[in-house]
Amino acid sequence: MPTTSPPQNTDELYQALRENDRRPYGRTRTVTAEELVDAAEQFAEPVPLIDALLELQEAYTYGSEPRKSPVVFARLLTLFDEQPDVFDERLRHQLFWRFKWVAGALRALPEIPLASLRQWLTEMRDRYEKAGLDLQPYYGQAYRLAAHLGEDTALAYELWAGRSRSRLSDCEACEICDRALYHLAAGDDERALRAWEPVLAGQESCQEEPARSASYALLPLLRTGRTDEARALHLAGYRGCRRNPSMAGEVGRHLEFCALTGNEARGLELLAENRNLFDEVDSPQDGLDFLTGVEVLLQRVEALGHGELPAAGFPGRTWTVTGLRAEVRGRAADLAARFDDRNGTSAHTDRRSARLDRAPLLDALELTLRTRSLDEVSPAAPLDASVTGSASTARTTAAVPESLTELILQARSLEGEGHPDAQACWARLRTLVAARDYAHPDDPAVGPLLRLRADLLADEANWAGDRDEFADAAALHEEAAGLYDDAGLPGHAALSRACALLATAEIPAEDADGPEAKTERKTEALTTAHTSLVRLHEETSGLTPHQEARLLRLRATALGLRLQTSGNSGTSGNGEHVAPLLAEVDLLHTFATRHDITGQIARALLLRATAHALAGDLPAALTETDGLLDRLREHGPAWHLPRVLALRGRLHLGFQDAQAAHADLSEALRLAADWPADTTDTSRLHAELAEVCMHLGRPEEALRHLTRSAELDLRRGKRIDAFCTYSNAAQLSLDLGRVEDAIALLDSLLAEPDVAAGELDDRLAAQLRLTRARALRAGDDLKAATAEFVALAAESAGWDDDPGSHAMIAAETAVLLGESGEFGQARKAADQALAAHARAPRHEHLSNVLRELARLQAQRQGPDGLAGARAFLTDAGRVADEARAAGYEAHGRSLDTALAYEHGRVNAYAGAHEEALTALEQALTLLGEPGPGPGPEQQQAGEWAECVRLAAAVEGIYLERPAPALTRLDAAVSRLTAAGHTEETEPLTALAARLRDEE
Structure with a gap:
């Protein structure tokens, strides 16, 4: 809500109106507009009040409050009737344009009698005729009413569509959509899509387009087999309407599209993202369209057997899919009936039924980079069980014995082999033992219940260790060891204590100061653990060969982890930590071979290969x-x-x-697919395949592996790892030009509950938002990108431990503000970047940004912007001086050369042509004439040629000195030709020809 004081004069009022116009439609903008009308009424001048009322009606219209729009318009019409001379051409145009808004608002309200709708159209026609205005807009509204009622629209369509457009006609994009919808209602998908082409191709647009057309075109595209176009249109079109109360119907159609293409999980995700629409949509027509789309989605989810899933719905209670569907069905049916009662037709009920009766058009259409099924989002899915480590279900399809005795014996046998199928047995046993009626077998081969409980604890401990929850793993192993002692199994107890020692050594040192200290502490802990493991091994008697082999493997593992942690490459001899590890591996291999323990032989050989790899001996x-x-x-x-x-x-x-x-x-x-999911780290395999694919120049395949890796990590509860990988996938998608894919992926991640609640690592969340802001910019959504960058710049200002990142974010924000023409705000953002740069230098990045800002201001504002542009260049000069003093070398041309060239461009844009020529000649001197050959010389030749071209243009065209300009160009062409840079001569030759023609 507004917090500033009311405007004290008309200048302040208009400034407040301009600021409100930049706000998105919604309650904040609407309430502000209401307050500005109150403020405008205090002034004696009528025009400020008229402008404030126009802003308020716009806020109501696009904020989905149709009941209030006609009331405001009635005040405007009264003012026009009382003081027509006050309305200049601009205000008069606005007034007559908005007759159509009122007609739309009245249609959207079923409580307004049909006679009143027809009366309003008569009023509109009479007013237009009296004012000498063309009636095409009136016939357009008459057609829309006929289509709304479900009458035969052929005549109304011809009376409208057959007339030429006028100044008060709806915009071309909106009329295209209405014509396409006419053909769509007639069942002609192809003709509708042909009509839509200019809008869907981006040639025509307005406040609501192309988002409105996109939502309607989705199903026709599918029905005509153009699935790729439908996918792309869904991504771009949804972004144009999400969370917007005045486009709730469009959101509903995107939900319907998800339901009919096997993307029910994405539909539920989008529903959650738009939960505000259940509360903020005040238009019954928009509400009916939205709720019907919601019902199509929920009906499909329930039909697939997932009615118990949570769903975002009306505020005030928690909903399941089944419960929300029943509520939505009742409300939507009531709205349709109210419209039909008012209209005297069954059109709205029939249209609603037709949408609900549609069968899915595709079994599966991959809409986003993050494709998930309902099983994967279900609370009952195996994900949660495997993540918690308790009652792990469905890890394998291996047969599990029905006999309890056989089940226990098989679990232990498979566990002894290290066989992955042991997990299914332990999972089943964990469920059985937890039951109230569990009866333990009275069988000496099985042993006491105490032993079984210890086995289950040991299994749970192993899973905790696999999830890097080392403290929990150590505690569980110790607890299991105690139970094994009580059961009279010292060998088992020793193994559990050995596992506890290793898990304890892997617990991160929270009090270590810096990464080096943490590495040193962990290395020491693993050394101590190995010593303790050797002692435990020596002091434990009566071990079976399998138990002894496992102890030997744990000893070798401790030293393997130590080598990995220390990063010792073995450059001195065999390396400080390499030789002890290989010695332990030899002990394990010898022992396992002697006793023919196949699994441990394999592990010993794998440890040996890994040791050589860690030591840097790749051939071995x-x-x-x-x-x-x-x-x-x-x-x-x-x-x-x-x-x-x-x-x-x-x-x-x-x-x-x-x-x-x-x-x-x-x-x-x-x-890996042949074994239970947790046998192999398939997430890592996908990540490594992504890296390899990038080396092979197959980025699209890399992208698929990245997203798969991330989703697997997410299912295992490794959320930070998952979000990091997804962040990389989004950046790669952006690099590939798949802008909408990147935005959709990031929107999905940022909507995750823990991210939205601020529970994820704040820097990682900021990175996701930064990538999204860059993607929005790449997608030409400058307004949304700028808003996100401004917010990130404000947040990153508090990153005292990372001023460099703040410098880069503030600098990018400044450029976006400059591209939006807000150079005052751009100056403030640039100053923030400079302040952060003083603490963590970013010479080249900041120099590039400051020069770009100078160019933008001079280009947009001409002579009026020269002072501000030169101020940016002065700052860039200081950055170049600092870089020179620090010995910094730019990756491309030198900062001084780039600065001289930019001085030339800026002065040229601002009309200071003599200064521009002087600066460009300095830049040419700094660049030096290009030498022969490709590579860096080619780039230098291009830069030099462009500098010559601009200097010659300033000299020959703006300073009207063509002779020296031609001399300059001819000499440059000769120099470039002699050096073999013929392509670079083309723009110079073209400019020379122009100058000679003008002579």
Whole structure:
């Protein structure tokens, strides 16, 4: 709500009206407009009041409050009747234009009698005729009423569409949409789409277009097989109407589109994003269109068996899909009946029924980069079970014995082998043991219940460790060890304590000061853990061969983690941490071979290959990996194959053999599908394949792997990792020019509950928003991009630990403000960037931004903007001086050269041509004449040629000195030709020809 004091004079009133006009439509803008009307009534002049009333009617019209729009217009009409001379051509045009707004508002209100609608059209016709205005707009409203009523529209359409347009006709885009809807109602999809072409192609637009047309064109595009166009139109069109109360009907059609293309999960996501529409839409017509689209979606979700899913709905209570559908059905049916009662037809009920009766048009259409099914968003999905680590369900399709005794024995047997299918057994047992009526088998082979509870704790501890929840894992392992002791199983207890030691060593050091200290602390902790593991091994008697092999593997794992943590490359001899690790691996391999423990032999060989890789000995690592793969294919265990193939893929990438890496990683991913989901880190496989695909120049494939990796991490509860990967995917999508895909993906992420509530890492959330702002800019949505950049600049100003990021954000914000013509605000943002730059220099980036701002201001404002533009260039000069003093070298041309060239451009734009020529000649001197050859010389030649061209244009055209300009051009053409840069001579030759023609 407004917090500033009321305007004290008409100048302040008009300033407030301009500021309100920049606000989005909604309650804030509407309330402000109401207050400005109150303020305008205090002044003696009628024109300010008229302008304030016009702003208020616009706020009501586009804020979905049709009941109030006619009331405001009645005041305007009274003022016109009383003081017609006050209305100049501008105000008179606005007044007669808005007769159509009132006609639309009255149609949208079922409580307004049909006779009143017809009476208003008669009033409009009489007023237009009296004013000598063309009646095409009147016939347009008569056609719209006929279409609303469901009457035969042929005659009304011809009376409107057959007339020439006038100054008061609806905009071309709106009329195109109405003509297309006429053909659509007649069942002619192709003709409707042909009519829509200028709007959908962006050739015609207005306040509501192309978003309105896009929402209607979605289903015709699908019915005519143009699915790619429908997908693109959904992404762009939805962004143009989301959360907008005056476009609630359009949102409803996008929800319907999701429901009919197998994108029910996205539909629920979009419904949640637009939950404000349940409360803010005051138009019954818009409300009916919206609610019908919502019902189509909810009906489809319920038909697929997911009626229990939560759904965003009317405020005041929590809704499920089933409950909300019943509520929506009742309200929408009532609205349709009210319109039909008023109109004396069944049109609205019939149209609603037709939408609800439509069958899905496609089983599945991939709408966004983040495609999910209802199973994946369901609270009952396996995701939650696997994330919590309790009652892990459906990790595998392996057969689980019905007999409780067999189930327990099979779980332990599979666990001893390290077989992935053990998880299904433990999951089933966890559910059975938790039941009240559980009866433990009285069988010596099974042992006491105490042992089974210890087994389940150990399994839960292992899952906690896999999720990097090391403190929980250590505690669970210790608890299991205690139960094993009570059950008289010292070997099992020793293994659990060994696992607890290793998990404890991996707990991050929270009190360590900086990354180096954390690394040192963790290295020390792993060294201590290894010592303790060796002692535990030596002090425990009666171990079975399988238990001893596992202890040996834990010892080797501790040293492997130490090598990985320390980053020791082994450049001195075998390396401080390499030799001890290889010695432990040899112990494990020898022991496992002696006792023929196949799984531990494989693990020993994998540890050895990994040790060589960590030590930087890639050839040895590759040799070990090749040998291990041969062994696994011949002797097993087969579930290790994906992991080993992944390692070999990484090694091939280290050898810069991306093709071989792609083959190994793809094979690993294929084989991983044969085993339970958590057997292999498939998220990492997808991420690595994305990297390989980028090396192979296959970015689209990389994008698919990135999004898959992120979604898998999200399902496992690794939200930070998931959002980081999604952020990379969004940036790659933007780099590929898939702007709408990037925006849709980021909108989806930013709508996640923990992100919206500010519970995600604030810097990561800011990065997502920054990428989205850049995508909006790339998509030419300058207004939305600027708003996001301004907000981010304000937030990042408080990042005392990262002034460099604030400098970059504030600088980008300044450029966007400059592109919007708001140079006062751009100056403030640039000053913020300069202040942050003083703490964390960003020489080249800031210099580029300041020069761009100077160019924009001179180009937009001409001589009036020269002082401000020169101020930006002065700042850029100081940045260049600082860079020179710091020994900084720019990646492209020098900052001094770029600055001299920009001085030339800025002065030329502002009409200071002599100063411009002097600056350009300085830039030419700094650049130096280009030498022969491609590469950097080619770029320098292009820059030099452009500088010559601009200097010659200033000299020959604006200073009217063509002779020296031609001399300059001819000499440059000769120099470039001699150096082999013939392409760069073309613009110079063209300018020379122009100058000679003018002579």
